[in-house]
Amino acid sequence: xxxxxxxxxxxxxxxxxxxxxxxxxxxxxxxxxxxxxxxxxxxxxxxxxxxxxxxxxxxxxxxxxxxxxxxxxxxxxxxxxxxxxxxxxxxxxxxxxxxxxxxxxxxxxxxxxxxxxxxxxxxxxxxxxxxxxxxxxxxxxxxxxxxxxxxxxxxxxxxxxxxxxxxxxxxxxxxxxxxxxxxxxxxxxxxxxxxxxxxxxxxxxxxxxxxxxxxxxxxxxxxxxxxxxxxxxxxxxxxxxxxxxxxxxxxxxxxxx
Ligand code: UP6
Numbered sequence: 001x002x003x004x005x006x007x008x009x010x011x012x013x014x015x016x017x018x019x020x021x022x023x024x025x026x027x028x029x030x031x032x033x034x035x036x037x038x039x040x041x042x043x044x045x046x047x048x049x050x051x052x053x054x055x056x057x058x059x060x061x062x063x064x065x066x067x068x069x070x071x072x073x074x075x076x077x078x079x080x081x082x083x084x085x086x087x088x089x090x091x092x093x094x095x096x097x098x099x100x101x102x103x104x105x106x107x108x109x110x111x112x113x114x115x116x117x118x119x120x121x122x123x124x125x126x127x128x129x130x131x132x133x134x135x136x137x138x139x140x141x142x143x144x145x146x147x148x149x150x151x152x153x154x155x156x157x158x159x160x161x162x163x164x165x166x167x168x169x170x171x172x173x174x175x176x177x178x179x180x181x182x183x184x185x186x187x188x189x190x191x192x193x194x195x196x197x198x199x200x201x202x203x204x205x206x207x208x209x210x211x212x213x214x215x216x217x218x219x220x221x222x223x224x225x226x227x228x229x230x231x232x233x234x235x236x237x238x239x240x241x242x243x244x245x246x247x248x249x250x251x252x253x254x255x256x257x
Contacts, residue, residue, distance in 0.1 A: 002190040003257060011191045017086070017117055017144030017178040018193055021226075024056040024084050031219075031254050032247040033057035033088060033195065035230035039064050041072040045079065047234060051243040052083030057117070059088040059228060062109045073114045077141075087141070089115035092148065094123055097131035104135045104142065112142040119181055120145045122166035129173040136176065144178035149186040152198030153209040185223035196224035200232040201246075215246060219253040 002008060005026070012018040025031055034055050038044045044065065048058055058080070062068055080087050089111045093100050104112040111118055112135045120128055132145050149166040150158040158166075163186040170177040170192065179193035180186060186194075200212035218227050227250050236242040 002188075005255065008190045012193065014191070015144060015174070015178050020116065020143065021056055021086050021178075021193060024086065025226075025251075028053070028056065028084065029251050030054055030056050030247040031226045031250050032243065033059050033226050033228045034233055034243060035059040035090070035197065035228055036234060037061055037064065037230050038234070039066050041065055041067050041069070041075075045072070045075050047239065048076070048079050048083075050240050051233065052079055052085060054240075054243040054247040055083075055085050056226065057086040057088045059090050060115075061090050062111065062115075063091075068108065077114060086116045087114060089118045091115075092119045092121055093128065093132070094121035095128070096124060097127040100124075100128055100131040101135060104132070105138075105140075112136075112138070112140040114141050116141055116143050117178065118142060118145050119148055120177075121148050122162070122169050126169055126172065129169060129176045133173070133176045145176055146179050146181050146195055147177050149180040149182040150184070151181075152183055152196075152211050154205075154211055155209070179225075181228075182224065183222060193226060194224045195226040195228055196222065197228040197230070199227045199229050199246075202232065206231070215250050216253060219250060220257060223257075225254060 012022050032055050034051055036044050036047050036058055091111055136142055147166050147170050149163040167186045179195055181195055196218050198212050199215055199218050201214055204212050215227060218224050229246055233239050233242045
């Protein structure tokens, strides 16, 4: 059974980013990634400080942080080492190769210097992955990328054909692509990790097109490995307890699959 963790582990560990993710997942018994979509660095750091023990990754949208600066990066990096999680920049890159290289290394965000993994849209085609690889080779914090096979928003244009083509792109670039952002696992290839947003146990939509489903559907029915959870945790009454609960439920479901 290729989905058995012990059988699958050596396959995943060939990829430097997945080796890191898997180490934290098995050590901390969690396949939870929390999306901390706050706009103030102190608030973000406080949230990470409190839930950091229950996650394998922390996902950020750096471009929504009002006071993003080097001290934020330094504290984030310290927290990631202390709590042992991967730093995930959800930049959703989608441009021509040269521009993508500049977006990863320059500007006020210079993502490749602090993020271990970044999201990439497949819409520009294979050259985008070559550019991400060029930056990964520079030995910065960035170790891998997740290709967006499908989006969770209502009416997304990422249909089955799009997901299939994204998979073909990833198969030709396994040294760059560690896995996917997807709703349903687009492949049975156990060498990739499948990360899924759109998870909330209490609500099914936010009124702005987001589509949420349960942890069980995300992992068992849809075949994903890692759940990405935002507001269900960060806007709950007790983020620490909810994070602990989501992490333990998701991990049990993943192990038993
Ligand atoms: N995200 C999605 N759906 C996608 C891709 N990315 O929701 O298809 C991201 C959002 C947000 C997080 O940008 O940061 O995942 C989900 O947060 P939520 O649980 O609060 O909706």
